[in-house]
Amino acid sequence: MKCPYCSFQDSRVIETREGKDGFVIRRRRECLECRERFTTKEYIEKNVIHVLKSDGRTEEFELEKLTKSLRIACQKRLISSEHLEEIVNDIFKEIQNKFTKVVKSVEIGEIVMAKLKTIDKIAYVRFASVYRNFEDVSEFTKEIDNLEKNT
Ligand SMILES: [Zn+2]
Structure with missing residues (x-):
């Protein structure tokens, strides 16, 4: 996941939190280059037909x-x-x-x-x-x- 501030490729996860329903995981990340922090969300991809x-x-x-x-x-x-x-x-x-x-x-x-x-x-x-x-x-x-x- 690229840093949204400097586009650096690598970040470290400083916090992981699961959503209330258990279907979303939020990760707080810190860019290894500029040290800015940002959040990513992880969802299950459903193949809906x-x-x-x-x-x-x-x-x-x-x-x-x-x-x-x-x-x-x-x-x-x-x-x-x-x-x-x-x-x-x-x-x-x-x-x-x-x-x-x-x-x-x-x-x-x-x-x-x-x-x-x-x-x-x-x-x-x-x-x-x-x-x-x-x-x-x-x-x-x-x-x-x-x-x-x-x-
Ligand atoms: Zn950065």
């Missing part, structure tokens, strides 16, 4: 929502919650590998369907049959509920 919906809105990708829609699709199937968690993690990894910032909801749907197809045909059909109207999870949940009642 946004979902672009078909209506043009975007929202932050939430693993919880993905888990919920899969749990619904896999209801009463012989898929343990551990297995389901594994599936969700695989899907999330694939999304992270393929997309860095934005993923279309359509693309998430494609990945989920490809995955479910290899695991459980019924879960796949459930997911695929409501997929066209898949705008958000609440809508998806409603559709699945209707599907369950009508079969």
Whole structure:
């Protein structure tokens, strides 16, 4: 970290303090050249992926929502919650590998369907049959509920 006063490359840390929430670390530094003091902050860099919906809105990708829609699709199937968690993690990894910032909801749907197809045909059909109207999870949940009642 360059000194903001003289641009010297080296400084020593004279104090380190963690933020209240534990997610920020502040370091008080002293330039080894001009002896001026300055503060640096250290944050965890989060790789936030946004979902672009078909209506043009975007929202932050939430693993919880993905888990919920899969749990619904896999209801009463012989898929343990551990297995389901594994599936969700695989899907999330694939999304992270393929997309860095934005993923279309359509693309998430494609990945989920490809995955479910290899695991459980019924879960796949459930997911695929409501997929066209898949705008958000609440809508998806409603559709699945209707599907369950009508079969
Ligand atoms: Zn300096």
